Amino acid sequence: MTAADDVRDPSLPGRLLTVERDALLPLLRSRPDADFALPAAACPGWTVRDVLAHCSAALIRVVESRLEKGVFSPESNDRDIADRADWTNARVLDELERGMTEAGEVIAGRADGVLDGIAFGEWVHAGDVRDSLGEPGAYTGAGGPYALSLLARVTRERGRLRLHADLDDVDEPLQLGATSGTRTPARFIGDTATLVRLYTGRAVDGALYELMGAEAKELNLFG
Incomplete structure (x- = not known):
């Protein structure tokens, strides 16, 4: 994507x-x-x-x-x-x-x-x-591709920091946030559920991911 x-x-x-x-x-x-x-x-x-x-x-x-x-x-x-x-x-x-x-x-x-x-x-x-x-599929599943498209649009329209996401469970990279700016885009490597958790202020305890060029709190849309 x-x-x-x-x-x-x-x-x-x-x-x-x-x-x-x-x-x-x-x-x-x-x-x-x-x-x-x-x-x-x-x-x-x-x-x-x-x-x-x-x-x-x-x-x-x-x-x-x-x-x-x-x-x-x-x-x-x-x-x-x-x-x-x-x-x-x-x-x-x-x-x-x-x-x-x-x-x-x-x-x-x-x-x-x-x-x-x-x-x-x-x-x-x-x-x-x-x-x-305790059910599987939280913040992922069949609706994930649609949700990611909406997330990309919301972060862009709100002028959030630019982020390049390489998602383990999605074939194409995802671009989030503003389309331009002087700051070097941040980079995320991990799965969809963890990315969504970060952007919505949910706990990511134990999740395996990398976030470079930004702090997790900068992604939170509700923080």
């Missing part, structure tokens, strides 16, 4: 959500209720259920165009989770499935691409859930 195309692909977020829906929902529906109460290591203070409730609420806000000022703030997220406190786990999953099915079309319709990052965030939270449940 080379540098991301400058022309936005409006269908990309929807494809990522659909692929992740088809992989994640059957897994979640097969798990006992007790698993939903497990702590979500990547989201301190939240359980697996809280992460899923946040994800479903965020997508339904997109679907229903309820994106008022302050939405997705920590306070707003906590309110969305609290609003679903009396729901069954099955109802949370039903809402999540609806959101992952319908949000892509709405996101595609925003010509400015301002909502594209929501699909990436949902995919990352799906990785958080897998990680918390």
Whole structure:
């Protein structure tokens, strides 16, 4: 994968959500209720259920165009989770499935691409859930190529530091961050999951990778 195309692909977020829906929902529906109460290591203070409730609420806000000022703030997220406190786990999953099915079309319709990052965030939270449940495939899997394309675009549009990534599990190198600048591009060697963890502030304990020309904290999109 080379540098991301400058022309936005409006269908990309929807494809990522659909692929992740088809992989994640059957897994979640097969798990006992007790698993939903497990702590979500990547989201301190939240359980697996809280992460899923946040994800479903965020997508339904997109679907229903309820994106008022302050939405997705920590306070707003906590309110969305609290609003679903009396729901069954099955109802949370039903809402999540609806959101992952319908949000892509709405996101595609925003010509400015301002909502594209929501699909990436949902995919990352799906990785958080897998990680918390001890399931393989966190921050990788079938949605990985779509997620990497979105990550490349987001980092470029935000003018983040330039980085050349040689990924063990992807055939072509990935270019992230700004397309120009005086600073020598950083270089990453490792796998997709570790790269995503670095860019999203997730723990990389025990991961084998090399990062040259930058510190890990410089990659964190949320730091």
